[in-house]
Amino acid sequence: xxxxxxLADVVNSFKSGLLAKTTITPIxxxxxxxxxxxxxxxxxxxxxxxxxxxxxxxxxxxxxxxHCPKCQAVKQAFWIDDLIQNTLPIKHFxxxxxxxxxxxxxxxxxxxxxYDLLFAAVWQTLRSFGYSHYGVETGAVCVLHSWGQNLxxxxxxxxxxxxxxxxxxxxxxxxxxxxxxxxxxHQLSDAFKGKLLDSLKRSLRKxxxxxxxxxxxxxAYKTRWVVHSEPSLAGADHVVKYLGQYTHRVAITxxxxxxxxxxxxxxxxxxxxxxxxxxPVTLDGIxxxxxxxxxxxxxxxxxxxxxxIYNHTTKRNLELQFVPEKKPDVEAIINRKQPPETKLQRxxxxxxxxxxxxxxCKTGRMVRVKVLPRIRSPGWxxxxxxxx
Numbered sequence: 523x524x525x526x527x528x529l530a531d532v533v534n535s536f537k538s539g540l541l542a543k544t545t546i547t548p549i550x551x552x553x554x555x556x557x558x559x560x561x562x563x564x565x566x567x568x569x570x571x572x573x574x575x576x577x578x579x580x581x582x583x584x585x586x587x588x589h590c591p592k593c594q595a596v597k598q599a600f601w602i603d604d605l606i607q608n609t610l611p612i613k614h615f616x617x618x619x620x621x622x623x624x625x626x627x628x629x630x631x632x633x634x635x636x637y638d639l640l641f642a643a644v645w646q647t648l649r650s651f652g653y654s655h656y657g658v659e660t661g662a663v664c665v666l667h668s669w670g671q672n673l674x675x676x677x678x679x680x681x682x683x684x685x686x687x688x689x690x691x692x693x694x695x696x697x698x699x700x701x702x703x704x705x706x707x708h709q710l711s712d713a714f715k716g717k718l719l720d721s722l723k724r725s726l727r728k729x730x731x732x733x734x735x736x737x738x739x740x741x742a743y744k745t746r747w748v749v750h751s752e753p754s755l756a757g758a759d760h761v762v763k764y765l766g767q768y769t770h771r772v773a774i775t776x777x778x779x780x781x782x783x784x785x786x787x788x789x790x791x792x793x794x795x796x797x798x799x800x801x802p803v804t805l806d807g808i809x810x811x812x813x814x815x816x817x818x819x820x821x822x823x824x825x826x827x828x829x830x831i832y833n834h835t836t837k838r839n840l841e842l843q844f845v846p847e848k849k850p851d852v853e854a855i856i857n858r859k860q861p862p863e864t865k866l867q868r869x870x871x872x873x874x875x876x877x878x879x880x881x882x883c884k885t886g887r888m889v890r891v892k893v894l895p896r897i898r899s900p901g902w903x904x905x906x907x908x909x910x
Contacts, residue, residue: 527779529591529814532787533558536807540815543808550815556585560592566896574886583896588825589818591775600868601826605663610831612696613685615704618750619644619714620678624742628722628735629668629677634820635725637666637677643718644679645829650713651705652830656697658687661830669773671791672803673813688831702753710749719743773817782807 533554540546546554559565567582584593621640629636644664652660662681670676685698698704719739726732774789780802781788787810792798805813819825830836866878880886 527782528776529774529779530558530560531782532779532807532811532814535782535784536787536811539808540811544812546815549821550818553587553589553818554811554815556587557590560585560587560590563894564897567894568890569892569894570888571891572880572883572886573889574880575883577880577882577886577888579881579888580894582894589772591772594772603868608832610684610686613698614682615685615698616752617648617681617683617704617710618678619647619681620676620748620750621718622742622745622747623674623676624738624745625722626675627738628726629675630816631731631735634823636722637668637819637823637825639718639721639725640677640679641666641827643714643721644681645827646717647710647714648681648683649830651710652687652697655705656687656695658689658695658697659830659836660684660687660697661828661832661836663832664827664829666825667771668817668819671794673773673805673810673817675813675816684831703751705751707749707751710751711747714749715743715747773814 537554537558541551561582561584563582565583565585567580570579570581571577572579584590586593588594588597619640625636641664645662648660648662652658660683662683665680666677667680668675668677683704685696685704687695687697689695719742722735723732723739726735778790779787780790785807786804787807788802788804789810790800791803793801828834866876878887880888
């Protein structure tokens with residue numbers, strides 16, 4: 523079922539108004555242009571004909587940008603498939619580290635610095651607790667999200683942490699208290715707060731910018747920080763698919779957009795203060811687009827990171843081989859490899875859909891007969907107009 527309204531429609535309707543009211547970075551402008559022209563004739567494509575019934579179809583190219591809601595489904599399926607093949611066959615915990623809104627000004631000042639320090643503080647906290655509570659080197663797969671339900675700036679990191687660790691003497695140790703909790707969340711919150719705020723002050727002091735944000739940092743010290751930890755989940759496949767829901771999300775999906783007028787955008791949000799009930803929210807179109815641009819990440823910024831025993835370099839340097847009790851063949855499970863397959867075969871295996879099959883007769887195959895070139899020098903690469 524095709525969505526009636528899309529994020530691209532919002533960009534096309536309100537981008538000029540946004541540029542007239544505020545200044546956005548070249549990367550943000552480039553992303554908006556890609557979203558606007560994704561799967562349109564502007565990016566080119568190809569003409570296909572069914573070899574059985576003669577049905578003709580035009581397929582336009584995707585922009586491939588990680589902020590585009592149209593381009594994430596296949597990437598997400600591939601990521602989940604890859605991680606399942608390299609995840610320990612044990613229980614995992616889902617832990618979410620959130621940051622108070624008092625620090626949003628620091629985030630907007632320098633996204634790359636802020637998010638790098640956020641990742642570092644999360645892993646330093648988890649690693650120190652692994653050693654202090656269980657005496658092991660643990661690990662984590664961490665995913666950054668920067669938005670709330672209404673597109674406000676709300677940085678937080680989702681983590682999956684295995685219920686096992688590697689001791690200094692080379693032994694694998696099961697961790698977690700009866701599978702119900704991993705670490706005390708109040709202690710996690712306090713440790714995380716101290717590590718992040720300390721690193722922010724050090725970094726801002728080196729830039730001679732601490733005086734600009736010192737008030738916000740002092741307010742953050744007085745605020746109660748929240749770390750959410752869920753009980754251990756089921757097997758490895760389940761936990762990876764669960765985290766996969768968060769990996770390739772964008773700030774807003776096309777399915778959530780209900781209506782677009784000349785001035786406003788109406789979209790669905792979950793009200794977590796009211797049992798996560800879905801409610802419509804209406805924002806001014808320019809404000810909607812301004813909020814969306816806040817969540818466009820810096821160029822080449824890595825939003826999914828692996829630490830500890832899930833980091834490829836750590837596993838290679840320590841030559842980690844996980845051999846749990848009663849599973850002597852687990853090494854073969856961890857190192858299992860899929861037989862060589864093409865991208866098309868992989869899509870069909872993961873989704874059950876072969877995009878080359880004819881959508882009309884269901885028996886023929888769509889054959890490419892003509893390439894449609896992209897439009898040269900599209901307008902979205904042009905610099906934004908000067909603002910008086």
